[in-house]
Amino acid sequence: MRANRSFEIGTGLFVLLGLAALLFLSMQLPANGLKFSFSKPVGYDVTAQFDNIGSLKVGAPVRMAGVRIGQVTRIDFDTNTERAKVWLLINPHFNQIPMDSAASIDTEGLLGGQYISISPGGMPTYLKAGSEIIQTQSALVLENLINKFFANFASKNGSKSSGGGAKEQK
Amino acid sequence: MSAASKAGVIEAVRKTGVAGLFFVRLLGACLPALARPKLIIAQIYNAGARSLIIIMLSGLFTGMVLGLQGYELLNRFGATEALGTAAALALLKELGPVLTALLFAGRAGTALTSEIGLMRATDQLTAMEVMAVDPLRYVAAPRFLGGLIAMPLLTAIFNVIGLFGAQLIGVQMLGVDHGTFWSQTQSAVALKDVTEGIVKSVVFGAVVSLIAVNEGYHAEPTAEGVGLATTRTVVASSVMTLLLDYVLTAAFM
Numbered sequence: 185m186r187a188n189r190s191f192e193i194g195t196g197l198f199v200l201l202g203l204a205a206l207l208f209l210s211m212q213l214p215a216n217g218l219k220f221s222f223s224k225p226v227g228y229d230v231t232a233q234f235d236n237i238g239s240l241k242v243g244a245p246v247r248m249a250g251v252r253i254g255q256v257t258r259i260d261f262d263t264n265t266e267r268a269k270v271w272l273l274i275n276p277h278f279n280q281i282p283m284d285s286a287a288s289i290d291t292e293g294l295l296g297g298q299y300i301s302i303s304p305g306g307m308p309t310y311l312k313a314g315s316e317i318i319q320t321q322s323a324l325v326l327e328n329l330i331n332k333f334f335a336n337f338a339s340k341n342g343s344k345s346s347g348g349g350a351k352e353q354k
Numbered sequence: 355m356s357a358a359s360k361a362g363v364i365e366a367v368r369k370t371g372v373a374g375l376f377f378v379r380l381l382g383a384c385l386p387a388l389a390r391p392k393l394i395i396a397q398i399y400n401a402g403a404r405s406l407i408i409i410m411l412s413g414l415f416t417g418m419v420l421g422l423q424g425y426e427l428l429n430r431f432g433a434t435e436a437l438g439t440a441a442a443l444a445l446l447k448e449l450g451p452v453l454t455a456l457l458f459a460g461r462a463g464t465a466l467t468s469e470i471g472l473m474r475a476t477d478q479l480t481a482m483e484v485m486a487v488d489p490l491r492y493v494a495a496p497r498f499l500g501g502l503i504a505m506p507l508l509t510a511i512f513n514v515i516g517l518f519g520a521q522l523i524g525v526q527m528l529g530v531d532h533g534t535f536w537s538q539t540q541s542a543v544a545l546k547d548v549t550e551g552i553v554k555s556v557v558f559g560a561v562v563s564l565i566a567v568n569e570g571y572h573a574e575p576t577a578e579g580v581g582l583a584t585t586r587t588v589v590a591s592s593v594m595t596l597l598l599d600y601v602l603t604a605a606f607m
Contacts, residue, residue: 191399198403202507205514206552213442213517214545243537255533297435297538299531 227254227275228313232287232300233267238323240289240298246272248302253278256300272300274311283309288321298323373568380494380567387495397500401462401563405508408461409454413512416449417441417519424520425528437530438539441520446543446551450513452599455558458505459591463566466497467587470570471580479571494571498563505559506552513551550606557598562591 237259246254254274262269274281284305291298302317311317387394420441428434470493473479479489517539524530566587573583 192395194403195395195399198406198504199398199507201406202402202504202510205510206507208514209446209510209551210545210548213446213540213543214548241537241541243533243540245531245533252531292435292534297534299534 227273228279228311229257230272230274230311230313230315230317231269232272232317232320233262233265233269234287234289234320234322235267236322236325237268237270238289238291238298238325240270240300240323244297244299246274246300246302248278248281248304253281253302270300272317279310279312281311283307283311283315284319285311285317286319286321287317289323291324372572373564376568376571377564379490380498380564383488383490383495384499387491387499390492390496393492393496394499394503397496398504399500400465401458401497401501402504402508405458405461405504406511408457409508409512410515412453412457413450413515414519416453416512417445417516417521418523420444420449420516421520421523421528425524425530434524434528434530435534435538436542437520437524438535439542441524442517442539442543443547445513445516445520446547447554447603448599450509450516451551451554451558452595454505454509454512454555455562455595456592458501458508458559459562459566459588459595462501462504463562463587463591464584466501466563466566467570467573467584468580470494470497470567471573471575471583474571474573475575475577475580477575494567498560498567501563501566502556502559505562506555509551509555546606550602553606554599554602557602558595561594561598565591565594 240256240259242256242259244256245252246256254272256270257273258271260269260271261267272287281302282305284307286303286305288301288303289298290301305319421437424437424440424444425434428436428440470479473489473493479493482489482492521535525532525535569583569587569590570580573579
């Protein structure tokens with residue numbers, strides 16, 4: 185009876201553990217699965233609006249001079265300004281970021297994800313919970329960059345051969 | 355072709371036929387076996403719960419090696435942020451199901467074969483038949499079903515532990531950003547990848563359990579015969595696992 189009980193408990197534990205692992209794999213891991221956050225990070229929220237966030241994702245790091253100071257917690261579209269609104273959770277440890285700091289979206293590495301880089305301003309007042317970073321710079325979208333480059337290239341070539349005939353391309 | 359090799363070929367074909375017929379009879383015995391869940395639970399314990407430690411340890415170290423090797427490789431392209439993606443896809447689609455099946459064959463498959471083989475050698479199966487108790491229903495089917503249920507669960511545990519092993523090395527030791535590791539992983543892994551791994555593990559579980567039960571059931575009723583049958587179980591299930599892995603991967607492309 186005793187041995188029977190312990191083997192039943194062992195089996196139950198194994199099955200529950202396996203099902204929990206299956207649930208984690210199918211719900212937490214894929215992008216199109218259900219998600220719930222299990223650990224709430226601490227810090228204060230600031231917002232920033234961008235014209236284009238590229239492929240920035242929730243969970244992307246926020247960096248200042250390359251040092252991680254927080255992460256992106258939410259991304260939404262602001263219907264009033266018609267821009268992307270991004271919520272940043274900054275560690276409470278970094279509480280002296282000047283109010284006029286600028287946020288830009290950079291890419292790390294060649295295939296890397298995007299992150300938000302904050303370059304400090306000079307104001308004596310600091311960002312606090314709920315404040316907004318006004319100065320922002322959008323993500324560099326590689327395709328746009330290449331398009332611009334080629335358009336520029338074509339117009340320059342055009343101006344050389346036919347005397348500025350392709351100027352309106354710009 | 356010499357007479358000996360001809361006989362060998364015919365014998366191999368006959369063995370395959372025996373295994374095929376056994377599989378059909380086993381499937382037929384599975385439904386009535388469901389009426390006795392206690393027997394199946396005992397086999398889930400034997401095949402699954404007792405393989406847990408070896409699966410968890412192997413998963414942890416596989417993940418940690420993936421973390422190290424993946425970092426080493428990705429660092430050359432300056433793309434260490436993709437470490438989570440690489441580790442998760444490798445574990446979910448290939449390493450998890452295949453390594454779990456190989457370990458399962460070694461840990462649970464051999465135990466099944468030698469147990470049933472010894473039952474055959476000590477005439478327990480014949481005694482059951484004399485008492486009009488179908489040994490397929492009471493011995494073979496619960497073991498097959500137990501393995502079939504245990505394999506996907508073991509694979510899922512292997513995958514999760516492996517992922518955390520990769521995270522342990524990548525994030526805690528080598529300094530990949532924690533948020534990037536998980537957000538890149540989540541954006542790259544689709545439900546389809548998870549399904550692929552689960553389907554593979556179910557198929558491997560069925561094949562390994564079937565081979566183990568079949569070899570035990572048809573083992574020569576001697577000490578040597580049981581030993582040979584156990585060896586054949588490991589060899590046949592490993593080869594079948596890798597072969598079917600290719601077929602399933604191609605099917606999921």
